[in-house]
Amino acid sequence: MELKEASISRRNLLRGAATAALLLPFGATLASCAAPGGGGGGGAGTGKVTADNPFGVAANSKVDAVIFDGGYGVDYVESAAKIMEANKKLGGVSVKVSSTQKIATELQPRFVGGNPPDLIDNSGANSIGWNTILSQLETLDDVLDSNNLEGTKISDTLFGGVKAPGTFDGKFVALNYVMTVYGIWYSSSLFEENGWTVPTSWQDLKALGEAAKAKGKYLFLWGQEAATSYQTMVVDSAVIQAGDDVRLPLENLDAKAWSHPAIQGILEILYDLIKSGYVKPGGAGTKFTEAQAQWSLKQEALLYPSGSWIENEMKKQTADNFKMKGFAELPLDGSQTTPKGTMRAEAGEPFIVPSNAKNPAGGKELLRTMLSKESATAFAKAKLAPTIVKDTVPADGFGSTALVSQSELLATAGDNVFTIKSFNLYGMNGDQLPIWNSFLEGKMTVADITAALQGLTDKIREDSSITKIEIK
Amino acid sequence: MTLSTTDGGPGSATAAVISAKAGRRKPLRLGGRKLTFDFVSFLLVFLILPLAIFLIFVIGPFAQAVYYAMTDWTGFSPDMKFVALDNFVRLFKDPTFLRAMGNNIILAVIVPLVTLTIALIFASMITIGGPSGGQVRGLKGSSFYRIVSFFPYVIPAIVIGILWSMIYTPSGLLNGLLGLIGIDTNNFAWLGDENTAMGASIFVIVWGMVGFYMVLFIAAIKGVPAETYEAARLDGAGRFRTTVSITLPLIRDNVQTAYIYIGIMALDAFVYMAALNPVRNPSTVVMSQYLYSTAFEKFQFGLASAMGVVLAVITLLFAAVVFVVNWATGGRKDGGRA
Numbered sequence: 144m145e146l147k148e149a150s151i152s153r154r155n156l157l158r159g160a161a162t163a164a165l166l167l168p169f170g171a172t173l174a175s176c177a178a179p180g181g182g183g184g185g186g187a188g189t190g191k192v193t194a195d196n197p198f199g200v201a202a203n204s205k206v207d208a209v210i211f212d213g214g215y216g217v218d219y220v221e222s223a224a225k226i227m228e229a230n231k232k233l234g235g236v237s238v239k240v241s242s243t244q245k246i247a248t249e250l251q252p253r254f255v256g257g258n259p260p261d262l263i264d265n266s267g268a269n270s271i272g273w274n275t276i277l278s279q280l281e282t283l284d285d286v287l288d289s290n291n292l293e294g295t296k297i298s299d300t301l302f303g304g305v306k307a308p309g310t311f312d313g314k315f316v317a318l319n320y321v322m323t324v325y326g327i328w329y330s331s332s333l334f335e336e337n338g339w340t341v342p343t344s345w346q347d348l349k350a351l352g353e354a355a356k357a358k359g360k361y362l363f364l365w366g367q368e369a370a371t372s373y374q375t376m377v378v379d380s381a382v383i384q385a386g387d388d389v390r391l392p393l394e395n396l397d398a399k400a401w402s403h404p405a406i407q408g409i410l411e412i413l414y415d416l417i418k419s420g421y422v423k424p425g426g427a428g429t430k431f432t433e434a435q436a437q438w439s440l441k442q443e444a445l446l447y448p449s450g451s452w453i454e455n456e457m458k459k460q461t462a463d464n465f466k467m468k469g470f471a472e473l474p475l476d477g478s479q480t481t482p483k484g485t486m487r488a489e490a491g492e493p494f495i496v497p498s499n500a501k502n503p504a505g506g507k508e509l510l511r512t513m514l515s516k517e518s519a520t521a522f523a524k525a526k527l528a529p530t531i532v533k534d535t536v537p538a539d540g541f542g543s544t545a546l547v548s549q550s551e552l553l554a555t556a557g558d559n560v561f562t563i564k565s566f567n568l569y570g571m572n573g574d575q576l577p578i579w580n581s582f583l584e585g586k587m588t589v590a591d592i593t594a595a596l597q598g599l600t601d602k603i604r605e606d607s608s609i610t611k612i613e614i615k
Numbered sequence: 616m617t618l619s620t621t622d623g624g625p626g627s628a629t630a631a632v633i634s635a636k637a638g639r640r641k642p643l644r645l646g647g648r649k650l651t652f653d654f655v656s657f658l659l660v661f662l663i664l665p666l667a668i669f670l671i672f673v674i675g676p677f678a679q680a681v682y683y684a685m686t687d688w689t690g691f692s693p694d695m696k697f698v699a700l701d702n703f704v705r706l707f708k709d710p711t712f713l714r715a716m717g718n719n720i721i722l723a724v725i726v727p728l729v730t731l732t733i734a735l736i737f738a739s740m741i742t743i744g745g746p747s748g749g750q751v752r753g754l755k756g757s758s759f760y761r762i763v764s765f766f767p768y769v770i771p772a773i774v775i776g777i778l779w780s781m782i783y784t785p786s787g788l789l790n791g792l793l794g795l796i797g798i799d800t801n802n803f804a805w806l807g808d809e810n811t812a813m814g815a816s817i818f819v820i821v822w823g824m825v826g827f828y829m830v831l832f833i834a835a836i837k838g839v840p841a842e843t844y845e846a847a848r849l850d851g852a853g854r855f856r857t858t859v860s861i862t863l864p865l866i867r868d869n870v871q872t873a874y875i876y877i878g879i880m881a882l883d884a885f886v887y888m889a890a891l892n893p894v895r896n897p898s899t900v901v902m903s904q905y906l907y908s909t910a911f912e913k914f915q916f917g918l919a920s921a922m923g924v925v926l927a928v929i930t931l932l933f934a935a936v937v938f939v940v941n942w943a944t945g946g947r948k949d950g951g952r953a
Binding site for chain 1: 785786806808896
């Protein structure tokens with residue numbers, strides 16, 4: 144009996160404590176978490192603005208850069224950081240370059256706490272959504288207006304259209320460093336062997352598919368996580384065919400965006416190719432790396448739509464005699480309304496400078512260093528990809544056929560380049576993937592996929608909690 | 616404290632002395648117990664400290680998540696607007712979320728049932744399923760089986776996921792083996808087809824989990840006196856009858872605990888499902904995957920927190936259902952130990 148009583152009173156004590164446990168943090172969090180952090184900003188002060196120090200980096204200040212560690216690594220920023228540290232005209236600065244593959248997850252607490260780094264490469268699958276941080280970023284026009292380390296005005300040294308992918312609501316906030324060309328890639332040696340010619344519009348694909356089938360090959364193949372590269376191909380092709388008529392409704396989430404005749408015509412052809420058995424089935428259950436190796440190593444399919452990172456990505460898994468080349472995505476037919484050579488080319492790897500970082504001038508100075516001819520050429524040579532700085536790739540493309548064809552495509556296109564931003568902007572890729580997997584597997588008709596993609600677009604447009612950005 | 620500094624007269628000093636004397640005369644009490652140093656330090660170390668840690672690191676984040684669930688927080692700014700229950704209303708109108716919830720419920724029903732049934736069968740075989748003459752013992756070589764079936768549990772879940780996604784791939788091991796025995800699967804994409812993806816995923820989870828619960832049940836069965844089994848055998852009970860009528864009722868508590876553990880795992884299932892089905896197809900998407908993408912792809916942390924709250928409530932409900940079922944099927948006769 145005694146024991147039992149003791150246990151009851153102990154239980155009462157615990158009960159009281161538990162009640163406190165439930166009530167206390169509730170009150171505390173309600174009061175505190177509504178506004179986590181704050182403060183921060185402007186820690187380093189500013190130095191004197193001179194021609195050699197255009198942003199006024201304070202002497203002996205520290206620069207904190209966080210770089211996405213993806214296909215291009217982080218060493219290119221590290222070597223630019225060394226150049227910057229050795230730059231005597233800045234009066235000695237120290238640069239800390241850290242790498243991560245989870246930009247959003249890692250930097251979230253620093254943004255909320257008002258203590259973001261001075262320079263961020265906001266790239267990769269876990270990058271921070273633009274509409275969430277737009278108001279917290281510095282505009283970077285002054286970087287392009289300044290002179291590079293060799294003394295030329297930076298904006299004069301760049302490819303056309305490099306500002307477009309980093310401009311939101313008219314504010315240029317992200318400097319995309321690496322030039323990416325979207326195209327359809329193939330083995331020129333395989334084409335030569337078989338006497339195939341490169342298609343010039345979607346109308347040519349069926350014949351090529353037939354020829355491929357005769358050789359026991361497919362025309363296209365895909366992997367589950369990269370199914371939307373076919374969406375990229377379809378959308379880009381439609382923009383090449385019909386220009387802003389297609390692009391602007393898609394970018395601004397129009398209610399009829401996916402019903403444009405150019406998109407519909409291309410989808411019909413793609414559906415026909417799938418139904419004719421020219422697209423390798425089973426992609427929905429295949430990892431994209433494995434699928435890409437089936438194209439580059441086993442050469443089971445002739446063509447693969449992708450960005451120009453594909454060469455670097457598949458470097459170790461490409462057949463020996465595979466001379467990789469690319470051509471721009473194809474118009475629907477011969478009557479394209481855009482100038483010949485128009486293509487999707489956009490600068491990728493967006494670098495941003497948060498406004499309330501401790502040393503935003505230092506972040507900009509590091510960018511300026513990276514845009515100097517020396518750093519840009521070193522990047523192109525090491526990564527076999529051009530930066531946004533022109534004339535850094537020699538005629539032999541450092542021995543890479545794919546890099547040569549990228550340079551050729553960019554030269555042909557000139558200023559006629561465009562980009563599609565809204566899919567990434569609103570984080571739509573994850574929801575589009577199952578739809579495209581299903582379509583490529585032949586389980587959806589053109590009407591089905593149009594309705595499904597339009598449904599996604601409509602859902603975002605009608606969701607008032609998502610900040611929309613008008614794209615021009 | 617501040618009072619005594621501003622009002623430093625002799626009167627207040629005497630008052631302090633008096634109260635101190637009174638304190639010495641009448642020891643402070645809590646619930647009829649003297650507040651000795653031993654008792655207070657005991658409370659401090661064994662109750663207040665763990666409680667504080669629990670409050671700060673467990674209850675605190677919970678409460679915070681519940682609060683965030685009622686805001687439109689984007690995750691990257693200190694500003695947020697209170698939107699009350701809007702997020703929950705949106706969730707229950709979102710077909711993808713409802714689909715994900717349905718898939719989680721399928722997992723929570725099937726995975727524990729299949730895993731624990733297999734685990735119980737294996738455990739019985741290894742402990743009492745041996746020859747029907749002589750001492751009650753397991754099958755020949757049972758210790759070997761026990762070790763082998765524990766292997767999958769030693770491998771991290773993410774590795775299991777990657778391993779099996781390679782086995783299931785169209786040109787993978789499974790189709791190859793089926794081809795060897797004469798079944799041409801025509802490079803079937805097991806995880807790519809909506810009819811097989813869920814079943815294939817469930818198989819992987821069960822494969823990874825059976826070993827652990829088998830070992831758990833073996834330990835429980837070893838706690839049952841061998842005489843019980845001998846008596847059952849003398850009465851002519853076969854292996855199946857022994858398992859259902861003797862083993863199961865006697866290890867009821869272990870089964871209930873196992874059911875709740877594995878159920879919680881099935882309601883989460885993030886690692887397995889994300890590794891096996893990186894594309895969020897409607898037939899396999901689970902709440903935790905959708906939550907992750909809402910937070911870190913679409914940056915709707917408020918909405919994602921609401922999903923977390925719903926997931927937590929479903930988990931609690933699941934545990935409650937398991938308790939009720941156990942009680943209703945006869946657990947109460949056990950003296951209410953559950």
